[in-house]
Amino acid sequence: MFAPTHSAYLLVSHGSRDPRPQQAMNSLADLFRQCLGSRNHVWRSPFSAAADQVGVMTATLELGPLPLAQQIVQAGEQAAQQGYRQLQVVPLFLLPGTHVMDDIPQEVAIAQTRLGSSIQVVLTPHLGAHPGMVRCVRSRLARFPQAAWILLAHGSRRSGANAPIETLATQVGAIAAYWMTPPQLEAQVQRLIEAGHSRLGVVPYFLFEGTTTDAIADKVQALAQHYPTLALHLAAPLGPDPDLADLLMDLALVPA
Known part of the structure; x- marks a missing residue:
């Protein structure tokens, strides 16, 4: 298993022109950050602006301001500057389709090449793979x-x-x-x-x-x-809630 020590996290969703998915992803990122911060063994960067800040960022595969690989590079550079040694990329996808199996791994590989040895980029399983x-x-x-x-x-x-x-x-x-x-x-x-x-x-x-x-x-x-x-x-779609944040905690601690 990956130790969560010295890891920052990048939650990746599909992307949409509708603002609601991004707003919901930001809410889920906040819940995930709270879960990480509540774990005593989670390392907090001494270079963060706030003493209790845990590195959780968001990105989109499509319809973002930059290609995903460049978003990962920016997140990796920011995480490395804050003292993190690893960036875990967590796909917020429910199906093992082309995006999960091909597109995101390709973007991660491109980003790792550009980042070199400054930080390790790790791709976790996608959210839908969790038995929870x-x-x-x-x-x-x-x-x-x-x-x-x-x-x-x-x-x-x-x-x-x-x-x-x-x-x-x-x-x-x-x-x-x-x-x-x-x-x-x-x-x-x-x-x-x-x-x-x-x-x-x-x-x-x-x-x-x-x-x-x-x-x-x-x-x-x-x-x-x-x-x-x-x-x-x-029924309503899944939405950002503590149960999903708990599943993300599990995904962030297992190897891809």
Whole structure:
């Protein structure tokens, strides 16, 4: 396991033109920083502006002011100046799609080459790989009992990338649907209606509210109007909360 000593952290999300995901990521970064600061064994840089500051920064893969590799370089340079020896890059992604398996590792490799030996850049597992995601999803299902649930994820066309979603859906007693790939939401709603269910719940397997979750809400409303006798409940996306911050703590302490 990695020792957390002398590590700074860079949380990487997809990026969006909608300001809400970045605001939510900043909130999650604050929660993560609080978790790190509460651990007595976490090292705090003597060069930080505040005595209790722990190095947690954020970046985006797309739609950022700079390419991700350059954002990592800037974070690494800042961390090295503050006395950190290691920068852990934590992907805030739920699926092992192309971004997680190809794009981010490539950007990390470019950044490490540019940074040289000034600081070690370590890529942790992505957030969706943590087994604790089962607990996070179950907590949302428990708020609306006696429903058949659909776990609605973004979906990936990469071979095998949706398999963890199918597994997660089975573990929480739901069926999977995808926003971008089949089977999509409407088909799975129809499947459950044909199976005799009259109370359905949809839990968006997305980290933060944004344009996609808005579109999901519109779709669920349209389905409710199309099936007026169906009780259709839409849960909130995961959002920044202490449970997710705890999962990030685990990811920051295990090797990639």
